Amino acid sequence: MQQRRTIDQIHTNRVLLNGQLDTPKWWAPTVITLGIIVAIGFFMIGIMVNKGLGVTGLSRPVYWGLFITTFVFWVGISHAGIMISAILRLSQAEWRRPVTRAAELLTVFSLLTALMFPLMHAGRPWRIIYYILPYDFARGIMPNVRSPLIWDPVAISTYLTGSTLFLYIALLPDLGNLRDRTTGWQNALYTILSLGWRGNPRQWKLQTVGGILLSALMLPIFVSVHSIVSWDFAVTPAVEGWHSTIFAPYFVIGAVHSGVSAVVTMMALMRWLWKWEDFIRPEHFDALARLLIVVATGWLAFTFLELIFAVYGLDAPELALRELQIFQWPWNILFITFVITGYIIPVGMWLQKSVRNNIALMFWSSLFVNIGMWLERFLIIVPGLARRTPFVYTWESYRPSGLEWFILFWSLAWVTFLMLLFSRFFPLVPLFEQKESETFSDSIKIGRVKVPAIVREAD
Amino acid sequence: MSKSVLGLYSDPNQAADAMDALKGAGFPLGTFDVLTGTPYPEGAFGEHVPQHRLFRFPAFGAIIGFTLAIFLTAATQIAYPLVTGGKPILSLFAMLVILYEMSMLSAVISTVVGIVIESRLPNVNPGVYDNRITEGLIGVVITTDDDKSDTAIDALNAAGAMEIKQA
Numbered sequence: 155m156q157q158r159r160t161i162d163q164i165h166t167n168r169v170l171l172n173g174q175l176d177t178p179k180w181w182a183p184t185v186i187t188l189g190i191i192v193a194i195g196f197f198m199i200g201i202m203v204n205k206g207l208g209v210t211g212l213s214r215p216v217y218w219g220l221f222i223t224t225f226v227f228w229v230g231i232s233h234a235g236i237m238i239s240a241i242l243r244l245s246q247a248e249w250r251r252p253v254t255r256a257a258e259l260l261t262v263f264s265l266l267t268a269l270m271f272p273l274m275h276a277g278r279p280w281r282i283i284y285y286i287l288p289y290d291f292a293r294g295i296m297p298n299v300r301s302p303l304i305w306d307p308v309a310i311s312t313y314l315t316g317s318t319l320f321l322y323i324a325l326l327p328d329l330g331n332l333r334d335r336t337t338g339w340q341n342a343l344y345t346i347l348s349l350g351w352r353g354n355p356r357q358w359k360l361q362t363v364g365g366i367l368l369s370a371l372m373l374p375i376f377v378s379v380h381s382i383v384s385w386d387f388a389v390t391p392a393v394e395g396w397h398s399t400i401f402a403p404y405f406v407i408g409a410v411h412s413g414v415s416a417v418v419t420m421m422a423l424m425r426w427l428w429k430w431e432d433f434i435r436p437e438h439f440d441a442l443a444r445l446l447i448v449v450a451t452g453w454l455a456f457t458f459l460e461l462i463f464a465v466y467g468l469d470a471p472e473l474a475l476r477e478l479q480i481f482q483w484p485w486n487i488l489f490i491t492f493v494i495t496g497y498i499i500p501v502g503m504w505l506q507k508s509v510r511n512n513i514a515l516m517f518w519s520s521l522f523v524n525i526g527m528w529l530e531r532f533l534i535i536v537p538g539l540a541r542r543t544p545f546v547y548t549w550e551s552y553r554p555s556g557l558e559w560f561i562l563f564w565s566l567a568w569v570t571f572l573m574l575l576f577s578r579f580f581p582l583v584p585l586f587e588q589k590e591s592e593t594f595s596d597s598i599k600i601g602r603v604k605v606p607a608i609v610r611e612a613d
Numbered sequence: 614m615s616k617s618v619l620g621l622y623s624d625p626n627q628a629a630d631a632m633d634a635l636k637g638a639g640f641p642l643g644t645f646d647v648l649t650g651t652p653y654p655e656g657a658f659g660e661h662v663p664q665h666r667l668f669r670f671p672a673f674g675a676i677i678g679f680t681l682a683i684f685l686t687a688a689t690q691i692a693y694p695l696v697t698g699g700k701p702i703l704s705l706f707a708m709l710v711i712l713y714e715m716s717m718l719s720a721v722i723s724t725v726v727g728i729v730i731e732s733r734l735p736n737v738n739p740g741v742y743d744n745r746i747t748e749g750l751i752g753v754v755i756t757t758d759d760d761k762s763d764t765a766i767d768a769l770n771a772a773g774a775m776e777i778k779q780a
Contacts, residue, residue, distance in 0.1 A: 163650060163749035296689035300697065300707035308711050312718040319725040326734075331650065334744035349729065350736025353746060356663035357732045358652040363667055364728035371671060371724060375717050382710060589651035589749075 161432055163589050167335065170585050172428060173577045175335055180427065181574065188571040195564025198557055199274055207277045209557050216539045216552035221275040224562050226531040227412070228268035228569075229310065229383050230405075231524075234413030235261025235317055236376035239324075240369035249441045251587040252433045256424060257417045258321045259582070263572045264416075265314045267565050272307075274561070302385045309382040313375050320368050326351050327361060327586040343579075361586075380409045387534065394472045395479065395538030400463065404456040408527060411446070411453045415500070415523035418442050420573075422517035424582055433583055436511040443510040450501050450523070457530075471543070479537040488529050496526025616762045617741040619648075619754045619778040620769030628751040629658045631772035635755055638768045645765075648742070648752035658753075670727030671720040678719025682712045741780035750775075 172178065202209050212219050238257035242250035273279040285297055286307050297304050330351035333344035351357060381402035387393070388401035398404075418439065425434040464472050480489050500519040503509040510516065536552055576582075597604045622628040628647055635645045636659075647658045655662055686708040694702045729735070746752045753772075755765045766777055 163747075167748060296693035298693075298695060299686045299689055299711055300704055305710040305714075308714045312714045312721075315718060316721040319721060323725055323728055327650075331747040334747045349734040350739045351734065352736065352739055352742060353648050353650055354646045355653075355655070355658075355660050356665070357734070358649070359655065359663050360665060360667065360728050360732040362652060363665070364724065367667065367671065367724055368721065368728075371717060371721050375714075375721070378710075378713065378717075586651050593651055593653060 160595070161588075161592060163592070166433075166585060166588055166592070167331065169430065170433065170581055170583050170588065171332065171335060174332060174340075174579060174581065177578060178428065181578065185571065185574050185578075188567050188574065191564060191567040192571050195561060195568065198560055198564070202274065202557060202561075203277070203279065207275075209555060211553045211555045211558060213552070214548050215543070215546055216536055218275075218535050218539060219552055220532075220554045220558040220562055221271045223528065223532045223535050224565055225268050225271035225275070226383060226405075226535070227524075227528045228264045228271070228565065229380060230409035230412040230527060230531070231264040231416045232261045232268060232313070232317075232413065233376060233380060233406070233409035234264075234417045235259070236369075236372050237410050237413055238417055239320070240373050240376070243365060243369045244373075247441075248591065249438050251591050252430070252438060252583045253417060253421060253442075254587065255321075255324065255584045256420050256582050257413075258317060258324065259573060259576060260413070260416060260420060260569075261317045262314065262321055263569050263576075265310060265317065266572070267569050269307075269310060269314070271565075302382065302389050305382045306386055309375075309379045313372075313379045316368075316372050316375055320372060323361075323364060323368065324584060325580060327353065327357075328581050328584060331585055332581070377406055380405045387538075393538045394469070394475045394541070395464070395534060398460055398463065400456060400460055404453075404460055407449065407453045407456055408530065411449050411496075412524050412527035414442060414446055414449060415520040415527075418446070418516055418520035419524070422513050422520075425513060428577075428582070430583065433588060436513065439513060439516045440507070440510040443504040443516060446523075447501055447504050450497055454497050471541075475538065475541045478541050479533060485533065485537050488533055492526050492529035492533060494526070495522040496530060500526075614759045615756055616759050617754060617756045617780045618762055618765045618769065619741040619743060619752050619780075620766075620772070620774035621743055621745065621776045621778070622751045622753065622773065623749070623775060624773075625653065625657060625751060627773045628753055631753040631769050631774065632659045634768035634772050635753070635765065638764050640755060640757060640761075640765065640768075644757060645753065645755035648746050648754055650747040650749060658751075665731045667724070667727045667731050670723045674723025674726075675716045675720040677723070678716040679712060681719070682708075682715035685715070686711050741778050743776075743778060 168175075173181075210219065210221075235258040238250065239254040243254065273282060276282050286304065287297070326348060329344050329348035330353065333341060333348050333351075336344055384401035384405035387396035388398055391397050421434050421438065421442075424430055461476065465476055479485050500523050503515060503519045509519070540552055599605075620631055622631065632645065632647060636642070642661045647660050687703060690702055690704070690708075696702065740756065741754060743750065743752055753769060753774075755769075757765050762779070766779075769777055
């Protein structure tokens with residue numbers, strides 16, 4: 155906590171509510187541009203629903219491609235919220251304060267986006283209802299609860315519902331703040347949403363205890379979600395590259411790696427766009443980079459463990475798959491790019507303090523991670539299916555169509571669009587947490603220097 | 614007829630003095646409260662430490678969720694008896710994931726309900742309030758009978774209130 159300066163509550167309100175009370179000039183053109191991309195994307199999805207999955211590059215044996223890769227990618231990004239918010243809240247890490255809301259928000263919107271990909275991938279999205287919801291009593295057809303394809307929507311719906319409620323509960327004090335700063339219809343909206351929040355000791359106590367309790371409940375859900383996503387693959391014995399016992403922890407740590415990196419990307423953008431230099435400081439990036447070095451190294455260990463366990467048995471189909479995945483064109487180039495962008499470049503950068511405190515470099519390094527992590531999922535899914543196996547009578551390679559690429563690009567625009575819309579009505583940094591930090595901050599004299607300090611209330 | 618009186622303070626020490634003054638004037642605990650825009654350490658104003666029963670909610674929710682999940686997973690497997698690899702129709706291991714997720718979902722929902730209920734929200738009649746509380750001022754609010762409101766105002770003023778509001 156070396157870089158903080160004392161900020162009064164009026165200034166905190168003015169700066170952190172600038173998105174809601176005084177919309178920045180860049181906001182409307184950006185949202186309109188993104189809105190156009192989003193509308194075109196929905197039109198493309200409409201075309202796909204109308205024409206069928208023939209407009210994609212999917213064909214036997216590669217029946218899972220860009221959509222499922224992007225689904226896993228967005229579920230991974232969604233792990234940012236709980237990793238940052240819950241773990242740091244439980245451990246009372248002081249630097250969590252400006253980060254938690256944005257991380258929770260990223261969880262909600264990326265999960266929402268992730269859910270759309272299996273729907274699109276189904277070709278006829280409305281038919282998914284037949285295998286998810288137990289409603290078809292007339293024909294006696296019920297969901298197969300033994301299938302990971304049922305576990306998955308159940309887990310993701312649980313995580314999405316929990317994260318949304320978690321986000322809302324933590325928003326209550328700030329909604330009360332917005333109610334106090336607005337007039338007209340906005341005041342009416344915030345009055346309803348804040349539920350009559352006043353800020354008495356009972357409400358603050360419940361906010362604190364409830365936040366910790368929800369964090370503790372969300373953590374096991376967070377671990378279960380990506381484990382279950384990994385079981386979509388891992389319980390399939392027919393695909394050598396997928397049938398692995400370490401997929402669950404491997405996917406979870408990979409998700410944390412990509413999710414926390416996405417938070418770094420978002421924090422840099424928030425600092426630049428809303429000019430929150432006083433609140434999102436280099437020390438926060440430094441702390442996140444240190445965390446990411448540990449997470450990334452753990453993830454790399456799992457990546458190689460997965461590879462070692464696969465080849466250790468010298469099983470011919472497994473060896474053939476790994477040869478395809480690592481040494482054959484075009485997968486070899488993708489594999490090298492994945493290792494370089496997912497680990498070597500970013501971790502190499504983060505090891506230097508000058509990089510950890512440089513916002514622009516942190517921004518670019520976090521983008522590298524997510525390019526690498528997307529490629530990782532692509533390399534798990536596609537070569538696993540593309541390997542030539544006995545008794546396959548049709549043979550097609552997989553080349554994603556332009557429409558699939560556009561929908562991938564659309565998903566990035568869609569999440570950004572939702573984040574910006576949210577930022578117009580709700581604060582991206584929790585004001586009450588920021589103010590609490592000011593209340594508990596002090597400085598202590600050690601020898602001849604005065605050091606900023608944070609006082610913590612005993613539990 | 615009861616009346617709400619709010620005293621506003623810029624200094625936490627003055628707000629704590631106001632709470633003491635109200636206690637000293639004979640107002641019972643629970644009739645007055647302190648309002649802040651940020652959490653303060655428990656007991657910072659000498660206020661009554663709030664008790665809650667939040668921890669019961671997730672336990673209750675998890676039991677409800679688990680029971681529903683047992684019913685849902687068992688009923689769907691019995692309703693559509695698909696034999697897979699000669700395994701039993703009611704496969705407990707495969708049900709575990711859904712049992713777990715539904716228990717957790719129900720626990721989270723009931724915790725959120727618990728936070729709202731225990732926070733005494735929604736509060737449709739919030740009473741006397743000042744918007745500057747979310748700008749750093751501290752409010753000490755008391756609800757009392759009309760005839761005792763002057764005593765309350767005197768106590769709040771004695772602690773150095775910068776402004777008194779009544780409703």
